[in-house]
Amino acid sequence: MKARPHVTLEDVARSANVSLATASRVLNGTASVRADLRERVSAAAAELAYAPNAHAQALAGGTHRTVGVICHDVSDPYFAAIAGGVMRVATDNGLLVMLAGTFRDPDREVAYVSTLRAQRAAAILLIGSAFEDRAWERAMAAELEPYRRGGGQVAAVSRHRGLKIDTVQPDNKGGAAELAKALVGLGHKRFAVLAGPRRLSTVIDRLAGFSGELAAHGIELREDDVFEAAFSRDGGYEATKRLLAGRKRKLPTCLFAVTDVMAIGALTALREEGLSVPGDISVAGFDDIPVVRDLAPALTTVRLPLEELGERAMDLAIKGATGSRPRTVRLSGEVVLRESTARPKR
Amino acid sequence: MKARPHVTLEDVARSANVSLATASRVLNGTASVRADLRERVSAAAAELAYAPNAHAQALAGGTHRTVGVICHDVSDPYFAAIAGGVMRVATDNGLLVMLAGTFRDPDREVAYVSTLRAQRAAAILLIGSAFEDRAWERAMAAELEPYRRGGGQVAAVSRHRGLKIDTVQPDNKGGAAELAKALVGLGHKRFAVLAGPRRLSTVIDRLAGFSGELAAHGIELREDDVFEAAFSRDGGYEATKRLLAGRKRKLPTCLFAVTDVMAIGALTALREEGLSVPGDISVAGFDDIPVVRDLAPALTTVRLPLEELGERAMDLAIKGATGSRPRTVRLSGEVVLRESTARPKR
DNA sequence: CTGTTAGCGCCTTCAA
DNA sequence: TTGAAGGCGCTAACAG
Secondary structure, eight states, rough: OOOSSSSOOOHHHHHSSSOHHHHHOOOOOOOOOHHHHHHHHHHHHHTTTTTHHHHHHHHTTOOEEEEEEESSTTTSSSHHHHHHHHHHHHHHHEEEEEEEETTTTTHHHHHHHEEEEEEETTTEEEEEEOOOOHHHHHHHHHHHHHHHTTTTTEEEEEEOSSSSOOEEOEEEEEEHHHHHHHHHHTTOOOOOEEOOOBBBBBHHHHHHHHHHHHTTTOOOGGGGGGGEEEESSSHHHHHHHHHHHHSSOOOSSSSEEHHHHHHHHHHHHHHHTTTTTTOOOOOOOBOGGGGGGGGSOBEEEEEEHHHHHHHHHHHHHHHHOOSSSOOOOEEEEEEETTTTTTOOOO | OOSSOOOOHHHHHHTTTSSSSHHHHHHTTOSSHHHHHHHHHHHHHHHHTTTOOOOHHHHHOOOOEEEEESSSTTTTTHHHHHHHHHHHHHHHOOEEEEEOOOTHHHHHHHHHHHHHHHOOOOOEEEOOOBBHHHHHHHHHHHHHHHHTTTTOOEESSSSSSSSHHHHHHHEEHHHHHHHHHHHHHOOOOEEEEEEEETTTTHEEEEHHHHHHHHHHTTTOEEEEGGEEOSHHHHHHHHHHHHHHHSSSSSOOOOEEEEEEEHHHEEEEEEEHOOOOOTTOOEEEEEBGGGGGGSSSOOEEEEEEOHHHHHHHHHHHHOOOOOSOOOOOOEEEEEEEEOTOOOOOOO
């Protein structure tokens, strides 16, 4: 009674007294079959709790209905929100999503692409900024290129310069510049920036946009005004403590964290040090992840349409590459001034 | 020059001038092969950018290295944290994770299990509370049972009573009781509760634990002290507004939201209504998702070892069922009193 | 140690 | 409309 571990199409066919081909046809609705046969097959399949073997289907040339999504960290609200958008579109199109978290390890990222390639995933989505690293780019391209030649679709969120792939690009530079302009408009003149690792393109772009705009207003952002730390809440917290330790007296009037997640850590660090926001110092972030509007004070930030970033990327992959050159969808951010920023008193 | 879309093992073998089997052996390290042949094969594989076809491998009896994880909402920090734990263990064991979000649709949940079954996933993990619904249970069991008979592993986080599967069970009831005791200990006597849908086992358990403990202290939690809403930030926000609209004057001294996410919405609603926390009213949540310690005031809650919940569930699945009866791993929560609760003034 | 061969479960022509 | 048969790419005996 525990003969075969899996019920196969053949079992169904036999049980329904029809040929393999007929069973296949009714189960896939792929061709018309006489009503009574159809009936028998369906009944048999239900009776046996038949589930088709997706591997066999894929091997036999059926379609591949799974897409791979690779991001740095699933539990980061930024990625989670984007992943949500991806999943919505994927689900609407009957696609299954495989979500992989690389924990920011470039090698693991390449390894995942390799596995997804093996799975013959219909598409691979790269979410989050690339590593600005020649060797990494080369390794990544070496996986991606044959994958695409084999008919795989690839799309990315955020800039992946070296890789020539379809991209949904949030306007990091422009958004940061707008934010800088708004903050300068409030009267701020002394800034500090909490930045993530400089290898990440997102960090580079936001930093460039911010400091560029400051420069346009005659404000110089010096190298020691930029505090580099891990791209996380703890990174923001730690960098802020470092900042405070260094210059209790000549504090900047405004602190810009390149991501909201870092800003959250910064807010807690400031609170612990007895500094009030925005009374003693203003704080701004970037991304507008869902929770920051619920903070007290609510965080000033640059709103990115996070879910849409994911949706558009999935769209690009589904539509498939038409022309030869990579497409780029640009999505702009919008400065949202909330209570964490105010006119400086000093 | 664009002959076959995919490079196959056979291509590699031919190019290396060896047999299919030999090529397979070196690529899988499955048996020893003469050094020079091994060399030739590896070189050919690299040269052709060969990627094995995972479907063919699976079909041919190779192992299935992917596990499916089903949760309600990927972008909910609670699930994201648990998923993080799952992925860590999965990655350490060379497993790929397919993460599916059901958006709380029971049918979609069943559908995903069906697909995962088709994929011959090595394991299926159900994260989050079950629907207390006979029909749903039946449909789920109908998918799961044949899956397990075929050798599939199943494990869950949170109570799934009807399904007899291995479970990692956070102590919702006990945690809520402990929390109630602590709040009563602070001097609170009038409570209101923000609850999610009563169909979810988690809601039922936490509610039972909380009101049970209150009762033990002679405090009755009446039906109209419980505000049911969506299991989300917006649900908490909306329910709080509803509560406030109903009884501006005889406010409870303490508000318990059955999840932190709902508590976050509640805090914002209270703030908007000009009520201070904990001055005018205390607020407590449940889960201790990462962000709540960074709120101002930091949220009192019941800390659940979220990542561990995921890790243990993955462990259960990997270890495989040994005995015949489902295993249950109980993980207890710990009350964490923070600034959002204080002694009542009234 | 290496090569040959028989499936794994399904889809899809090709005949009947 | 239905059935028979040939792969899809790979692994795992089984011979050499």
